[in-house]
Amino acid sequence: MIDPSSPLARFWDEFRHNRIAVGALVVVVLIMLIALFAPLISPQNPYDLATLVLTDARRPPGFVGSKGFTHWLGTDAQGRDLLSAILYGLRISIQIGVMAGGIAFCLGATLGAFAAYFGGKIEALIMRIVDLQLSFPAILLALVLAALLGQGKGPLIAALVTAQYAYFARTAHGAAATERSKEYVEAALSTPLSPRRVVFRHILPNCLPPLIVVATVQVANSIALEATLSFLGLGLPVSEPSLGMLIANGFQYMLSGRYWISIYPGVALIVLIVAINLVGDQIRDQLNPRLRR
Amino acid sequence: MSEGGSFKDMNQIITVENVSKRFSPRLSFGEKIAARLGSPIETRTVHAVDGVSFAIRKGEVLGLVGESGCGKSTLGRVIAGIHPPSAGAASIDSAPVMNAAGRKTTTRIQMVFQDPFASLDPRIRIGETISEGPIAHNLVSSAEAKAYVARWLTAVGLPAEAAERFPHQFSGGQRQRVAIARALAMQPDVLVCDEPVASLDVSIQAQIINLFLKLRRELGLTMLFISHDLGIVRHISDRIAVMYLGRIVELGPTEAVYAAPQHPYTRALLDSVPKFVTDADELVSFKPIEGELPSPLSPPKGCHFNLRCPKAEARCRSERPPLDEQGGERAVACHFPL
Numbered sequence: 001m002i003d004p005s006s007p008l009a010r011f012w013d014e015f016r017h018n019r020i021a022v023g024a025l026v027v028v029v030l031i032m033l034i035a036l037f038a039p040l041i042s043p044q045n046p047y048d049l050a051t052l053v054l055t056d057a058r059r060p061p062g063f064v065g066s067k068g069f070t071h072w073l074g075t076d077a078q079g080r081d082l083l084s085a086i087l088y089g090l091r092i093s094i095q096i097g098v099m100a101g102g103i104a105f106c107l108g109a110t111l112g113a114f115a116a117y118f119g120g121k122i123e124a125l126i127m128r129i130v131d132l133q134l135s136f137p138a139i140l141l142a143l144v145l146a147a148l149l150g151q152g153k154g155p156l157i158a159a160l161v162t163a164q165y166a167y168f169a170r171t172a173h174g175a176a177a178t179e180r181s182k183e184y185v186e187a188a189l190s191t192p193l194s195p196r197r198v199v200f201r202h203i204l205p206n207c208l209p210p211l212i213v214v215a216t217v218q219v220a221n222s223i224a225l226e227a228t229l230s231f232l233g234l235g236l237p238v239s240e241p242s243l244g245m246l247i248a249n250g251f252q253y254m255l256s257g258r259y260w261i262s263i264y265p266g267v268a269l270i271v272l273i274v275a276i277n278l279v280g281d282q283i284r285d286q287l288n289p290r291l292r293r
Numbered sequence: 294m295s296e297g298g299s300f301k302d303m304n305q306i307i308t309v310e311n312v313s314k315r316f317s318p319r320l321s322f323g324e325k326i327a328a329r330l331g332s333p334i335e336t337r338t339v340h341a342v343d344g345v346s347f348a349i350r351k352g353e354v355l356g357l358v359g360e361s362g363c364g365k366s367t368l369g370r371v372i373a374g375i376h377p378p379s380a381g382a383a384s385i386d387s388a389p390v391m392n393a394a395g396r397k398t399t400t401r402i403q404m405v406f407q408d409p410f411a412s413l414d415p416r417i418r419i420g421e422t423i424s425e426g427p428i429a430h431n432l433v434s435s436a437e438a439k440a441y442v443a444r445w446l447t448a449v450g451l452p453a454e455a456a457e458r459f460p461h462q463f464s465g466g467q468r469q470r471v472a473i474a475r476a477l478a479m480q481p482d483v484l485v486c487d488e489p490v491a492s493l494d495v496s497i498q499a500q501i502i503n504l505f506l507k508l509r510r511e512l513g514l515t516m517l518f519i520s521h522d523l524g525i526v527r528h529i530s531d532r533i534a535v536m537y538l539g540r541i542v543e544l545g546p547t548e549a550v551y552a553a554p555q556h557p558y559t560r561a562l563l564d565s566v567p568k569f570v571t572d573a574d575e576l577v578s579f580k581p582i583e584g585e586l587p588s589p590l591s592p593p594k595g596c597h598f599n600l601r602c603p604k605a606e607a608r609c610r611s612e613r614p615p616l617d618e619q620g621g622e623r624a625v626a627c628h629f630p631l
Contacts, residue, residue, distance in 0.1 A: 119319075182411055183406045183407075183408055183411040183412035184411060184412050184413055184414040184415075186370070186375045186404075186406065186412075187404065187406060187412050187413075187472070187475070188414075189374070189375045189397065190370075190373045190374055190375050190397065190402075190403060190404040190485075191400070191403070191425075191426040191429070191430075191479060192374065192396065192397040192400070193425065193426065193429055194429070197425070197429065201417070201425070202414050202417070205414075205416045205417075206414070206415070206416060
């Protein structure tokens with residue numbers, strides 16, 4: 001069991017007093033579970049072309065299809081059950097968001113912490129590159145990279161990581177510069193321990209709180225960024241539709257009254273991103289001593 | 294200016310030769326331009342330690358005293374290999390403490406810090422805090438680490454089970470014992486103690502001081518004991534060095550210096566200590582030192598103490614007094630020693 005006086009237990013104790021944040025956390029966890037078990041709970045495999053019936057295409061929500069089950073959210077232009085497509089789309093969006101966020105976290109935090117540790121020219125070089133990148137809109141950079149690297153999960157994640165590691169590097173650098181001057185780091189230097197050990201075992205673990213805040217926001221951002229890229233046709237191939245592509249697919253039918261093809265994936269995307277951001281906001285407020293009551 | 298040169302032939306373990314440590318503010322390009330245009334950005338360099346030379350003898354406790362801000366902690370950190378000196382070098386048995394790249398090359402000098410709440414990594418268990426250095430330097434294998442940690446915890450008066458706990462589960466005095474165990478587990482010859490009891494309760498201070506004395510006796514440690522508390526330094530030190538604004542102004546056997554200080558600053562420092570006097574005739578007679586410590590950003594020319602010194606003359610304002618031997622193992626940096 002967790003020690004009741006441990007920092008984690010105290011953190012949770014404070015967290016659960018904010019009902020909105022707890023609600024958002026429940027939503028996030030629920031969506032994660034749904035995405036994880038999408039193949040088990042969705043009525044149709046939207047990637048299996050054999051199960052699609054073209055005569056069922058663009059049917060409104062509640063339509064009972066030729067396969068005998070109800071399309072609760074309607075069907076899209078290929079006759080795909082929209083609910084199934086959204087569940088699978090969430091799965092891909094979350095997968096890409098978490099992977100891109102995770103890689104950007106590791107890369108950015110390492111760069112930022114080493115920059116703060118060594119100082120001098122190394123710090124100047126790394127942080128100037130980071131500053132340069134932060135002065136561009138992330139979407140612009142991701143667009144150029146996605147266009148250069150081509151389609152597919154790997155290139156897409158690479159584009160997202162390149163666009164986002166700078167946020168982690170900046171945060172890690174600030175936090176690590178503070179930790180660097182603390183006596184426990186001086187103690188490690190006087191032992192002496194290797195720079196690698198000082199950074200990874202001592203400095204970075206103590207920089208985690210602000211990095212976790214950035215991570216929650218950045219996972220939400222990479223999901224949004226991925227959706228944007230897919231919407232613009234630069235993301236994943238058509239065979240693996242993420243939420244962004246589902247929205248793009250329905251876009252042309254909006255004015256003809258077939259709102260559901262775009263709206264429902266959009267709602268799913270918004271709920272996910274808002275929920276992650278609400279959780280992130282609460283964590284940030286709790287970790288910011290100035291906002292402490 | 295190698296003032297400590299005359300101690301060379303003695304039984305010395307640490308040699309500090311002409312060490313200076315300057316801190317320049319790290320200005321960005323924009324800040325440099327702003328400073329040029331007259332915005333109030335500090336561009337001057339702090340001379341924390343200014344051309345200091347002395348030696349520490351094998352097995353002694355050398356007390357380093359001075360007001361806060363005089364550079365004694367910085368000097369301690371240069372000797373412990375945390376800060377590379379801006380000029381000069383500290384060495385142990387003729388081997389430099391740091392290499393040219395600014396990395397410490399010896400494990401023979403370890404350090405105990407002032408604030409035991411800051412000097413232990415809050416996220417790491419005590420056992421790992423103590424064992425990581427010895428494992429990294431092959432003093433002990435990972436398999437034997439647990440027993441090794443237990444041995445050192447016992448040596449500093451803590452139960453072996455403490456290894457499983459985190460720093461926040463300990464009191465200040467207990468944490469300082471952990472910090473001492475961490476330093477000693479590296480099996481050092483020299484221990485640099487930077488105000489190790491200043492942040493502890495008075496009742497705990499005595500326990501920790503006694504622990505230092507016991508460990509010194511048992512392990513034959515050499516110690517540099519940095520403190521602003523003249524009473525504690527007198528109790529623990531064989532010799533003392535008095536520091537003022539980045540320089541050592543007086544050095545000598547503890548009792549001799551306390552009995553008859555030769556530098557006006559040492560005299561003023563000793564006079565400023567409030568004393569409990571039992572004899573009613575000799576009632577409370579402590580005099581604070583006049584004036585304040587000048588900023589190390591712009592130290593006065595010549596002797597650094599000349600602004601506050603009752604005996605200062607023209608020569609003191611132009612010429613730096615060297616740390617000269619006065620006979621009887623004493624040295625003083627003053628043109629007109631008392």
